[in-house]
Amino acid sequence: MQIVDVLALPACTAAEVVQGSSADLTRTVRLAHVIDVPDAHSWVRPGTLLLTTGLSWPRERAALTLFGQDLARRGPAAVVLAVPRFFSAFPPEVAAALAESGIPTLELPWEVPFVEVVQQTHEFILQAQADHLARSESIHRALTRAALGGQLSDVAGTLSEQLGRAVALLAPNGLPLTPSLAPDPALARLALARPGTAPRPLAGGMLVPVVLRGQREGGVWVAGAAAPEHDLEVRAAEHAATVAALLMLAQQDMEVLEARLGYAFVDTLLEGRFTADSSLHERARRLGFDTLGSYTVALLVLPGALPLLPEGFAQREQAAGQLRGALTSLGAAPLVSVSLNHIWFLLPQSLSAERVWARLGWQEAGTSEVPGMVYGRARPGVAGVAQGRAEVLALAAYAQPGQLRSYAEVLVPRALSGDRDAQADLMRGLLEPLRVARGGAALIATVQALCDTGFAQAEAAARLCIHGNTLRYRMDRIEALTGRPLADPATRSLWWLALQLGALETSPL
The missing domain is CATH 3.40.1390.20 (HprK N-terminal domain-like)
Structure with missing residues (x-):
């Protein structure tokens, strides 16, 4: 009063x-x-x-x-x-x-x-206290009901509705976990770094740390609740922080269980079952997966026949443990899943497969007892993971113990073996950049003439009825558009193969 x-x-x-x-x-x-x-x-x-x-x-x-x-x-x-x-x-x-x-x-x-x-x-004071207690009880019940939903966004939304103020749940780095008004992440990170678990003012509001197993897992921020008369809002935020910590604890336990039962989260990504469900996005954040980032799907193939014997399962778990350790040591999230004699994992675009392979050290083992590794191309977003899995699955047959092979390395053998997808990729990678470029038909005709003449420039220029300087200009454009030097014998073979496949594709039956 x-x-x-x-x-x-x-x-x-x-x-x-x-x-x-x-x-x-x-x-x-x-x-x-x-x-x-x-x-x-x-x-x-x-x-x-x-x-x-x-x-x-x-x-x-x-x-x-x-x-x-x-x-x-x-x-x-x-x-x-x-x-x-x-x-x-x-x-x-x-x-x-x-x-x-x-x-x-x-x-x-x-x-x-x-x-x-x-x-x-x-009477006024007693009635105000009664109203205060009734409102506090109402908020307590609402937050408890929100906890049953199992999502942090439900907790933030319920508290915001009850208090009539903006509420944000923050990660340890200060970034918001829920879509709402939030303080500056840098200021929030500094406020969370302060020792203790007591509420602290932040950006005209109040921040209550979320503490789980003695570690700060983020905080609950309530806008405009920094003044002493806002004691109810602060205590409500403290209760919300407790509820959030319990939900995080349940999520962590669930994640451990999922890892034991088959690395369900990574399987969800690989199988294209990742949805817009906020709980999946919260789990993705906790596991270190960036839903907007680009990832390379990679696969370790263990030697030995199926079905796996007990020693095979032990070897798989040992290899998976080594892989998780290698990824963590290189600063990447250990996004790993296992299935039969396959160990799937995701690499952020910033981390090359060669670095992981070198960190594992299996190339120096020189034995048939270590896995072989194949990997595809980096693809953006959640959908790219599922596409990458399908791409890498076709490479599994080319995984040799103790060897690292990329999608590009096995593209030609796959194309020659009649793999239609590989043939299409080969033609796309070489011919498509020329087709969509200005004067693309002339560029493709130039490559054709070079292949037909054994890359004899004078003869190719005569066949095309153009000056030698024009030929060299076109060759420079072809190299710039495709990123492949025409002087490289391997590249010349690829051009010849791509043109042959293209001719087969367009020729009438």
């Missing part, structure tokens, strides 16, 4: 504020008390609404000033003097001393019974 609320009570409608606009009417009233005994200041406690007739007050100006100063040090919420009787008006000496401490002084008509003011004040 504040002084402004006291002035709104029916018993105080005729009360007048002595200091006028300079009075602090937001001071908190904890109780109302009538004090008319000598040394009245000795009976006052902080937050007391002091009602008095002034019967025991001194009359001399100097004594009134000292009395006002003693009273101000006790920190009453306000002082109400009944007038006129013992004083015709509030003594200016006392009012001035109280005003220096921001304590309002009020004049109440003598005929208003103090008992009505006390009764109405305490």
Whole structure:
């Protein structure tokens, strides 16, 4: 309750504020008390609404000033003097001393019974406390129900709805985990880094750390809840932080279980079953998967026949453990899954397969007892993972123990063996950049002429009826568009093969 609320009570409608606009009417009233005994200041406690007739007050100006100063040090919420009787008006000496401490002084008509003011004040305070408890209980129940949904976004949404304020759940790095107004991540990260678990102000609001197993896993931020009068909002945020920690704990336990049962999350990505479900996105964040990043799908193929024997399962788990350790040491999330004699894993575009293979050290083993590794091309987004799996699955037959092979390395053998997908990829990689370029038909004709003449430039230029400089200009454009040097014998063979496949594709049956 504040002084402004006291002035709104029916018993105080005729009360007048002595200091006028300079009075602090937001001071908190904890109780109302009538004090008319000598040394009245000795009976006052902080937050007391002091009602008095002034019967025991001194009359001399100097004594009134000292009395006002003693009273101000006790920190009453306000002082109400009944007038006129013992004083015709509030003594200016006392009012001035109280005003220096921001304590309002009020004049109440003598005929208003103090008992009505006390009764109405305490009824207001008790009702406010009851309302406060009822609202706190309502928030508690709502957050508990939200926890049953199993999603952090439900907790943030429920708290925001209950408080009528913006609420954000933050990760340890300060980034928001839920789509809502949030403070600057850099400031949030600094606030979370402060020691302790107590609420701390942040960006005009209050941040409550989320602590799980002694570690900060983020925080709950409530906008505009930094002032002391917002105690309810702060306690609600603390309860939300506890609920969030419990949900995170359940998610971590579930993730451990999923890893034991088959690395379900990575399987969801590989099989194209990743959806917009917020719980999957929260799990992706926790596991270190960037839904907007580009990833390369890679595969370790263990030697040995199927079905796996007990020693085969042990070898697979050992290899999977080594792989997880290698990925972690290179700063990548260990996004791994196992199936039969296959160990699937995802590489962020920033980490090459060669670095992982070198870290594993199997190329130096020189034995048929270590896995072979194949990997595809980096593809963006969640859909790219499923596409990469299909691509790499076709490479599994080319995985040799102790060897690392890329999609590009086995493209030609696959194309020659009749793999239509490989043939299409080979033609796309070489011919498509020329087809879509300006003058693409002339560029393809140039490559054809070079292949037909054994890359003899003079003969190719004569066949095309162009000047040698024009031929060299076209060759430079072809190399720039495809990224392949025409002087490389391997590239010349690929061009010849791509043109042959293209001719077969366009020739009538």
